[in-house]
Amino acid sequence: MATTEAALILAPQFDDAEQQHDSDSLGMWVFLVTEVMFFGGLFAAYAVYRYLDFPAFVAASRRLSVTLGAINTAVLLTSSLTMALAVRAVQLGRRRELVYLLLATISLGAVFLGIKAYEYYDDYLHHLIPGSRFAFDGPFPARVEMFFVLYFFMTGLHAFHLIVGIIMVGIITFLAWRRRSVVQGTTQVELVGLYWHFIDLVWIFLYPMLYLVDIHR
Amino acid sequence: MSDAIVPLRTNFAVFGGLMVLLLATVGLARFDLGRGNLIVAMTIAAIKALLVLLYFMHLKYSHRLTWVVAVAGIIWLSLLLLLTLSDFTSRGWIDVPGK
Numbered sequence: 001m002a003t004t005e006a007a008l009i010l011a012p013q014f015d016d017a018e019q020q021h022d023s024d025s026l027g028m029w030v031f032l033v034t035e036v037m038f039f040g041g042l043f044a045a046y047a048v049y050r051y052l053d054f055p056a057f058v059a060a061s062r063r064l065s066v067t068l069g070a071i072n073t074a075v076l077l078t079s080s081l082t083m084a085l086a087v088r089a090v091q092l093g094r095r096r097e098l099v100y101l102l103l104a105t106i107s108l109g110a111v112f113l114g115i116k117a118y119e120y121y122d123d124y125l126h127h128l129i130p131g132s133r134f135a136f137d138g139p140f141p142a143r144v145e146m147f148f149v150l151y152f153f154m155t156g157l158h159a160f161h162l163i164v165g166i167i168m169v170g171i172i173t174f175l176a177w178r179r180r181s182v183v184q185g186t187t188q189v190e191l192v193g194l195y196w197h198f199i200d201l202v203w204i205f206l207y208p209m210l211y212l213v214d215i216h217r
Numbered sequence: 218m219s220d221a222i223v224p225l226r227t228n229f230a231v232f233g234g235l236m237v238l239l240l241a242t243v244g245l246a247r248f249d250l251g252r253g254n255l256i257v258a259m260t261i262a263a264i265k266a267l268l269v270l271l272y273f274m275h276l277k278y279s280h281r282l283t284w285v286v287a288v289a290g291i292i293w294l295s296l297l298l299l300l301t302l303s304d305f306t307s308r309g310w311i312d313v314p315g316k
Contacts, residue, residue, distance in 0.1 A: 022280050029283050033290035040294045044301045051305055058310035070243050074236065079233040084223065084273040091222045190275075197274045204265045212246040216254070 056143030
């Protein structure tokens, strides 16, 4: 942004602003790779249980709403678009556009969480939350319960990341809105954007894995 | 290098592609493709992920060092999944007592 460009602080270990920017970006990517491994453990657990108890996974997956899941996927993909456009806006120095696009991103994130919360509530009503009150009238209830352990763990961890993302985007929005020079150049918006898109990436895989297990049966 | 400004057209084209792929994954899941269902679903998810990585996350315009980090993540995740599954899926191939 033109107004904050002058206030850009160059840390002493960097030769120039470009090197600093590339370094910041690389650091964020390294962090995201650790996040891939963090979720990777759950993906591996899912793969093993899906292999061992496939019929139970098919039965359990039918209890989830394909439509709500698809709507939520669309909502999150749209939020990634607004985030990508926000990065573009900050690169072009359009502050007002940036603030609106970040607010749109936050709103879409909140819509996703709202739909997710409704799904959780529905699961609660149908006794699908693992624990002493879990009840499933179909075959293999214990194995179906395992699917729901994975379902709540994976979507819960994803939702937690989304909450963190909303808070981070919120902070950046506030700073950009108040023209605080803390938002230097484009780096902050780009990095929070990378985090947001990562959350989207996780969901892109979670949706078919959890909601679409052989739904044709 | 990583400051490339992605054109509006590209952003909307990627978004359109993602939406079409979402419809495709929901639509194709309705057909019985046997084991193909998993392959189709995961291939579509991988294409969607690639679109997000390359364009929304600017990987296409990023420093080559960023590519190394991103590919390392994919390789390590593949190792985790492949080695774990090669264990579980091959159990029982040989009838060994106390396996």
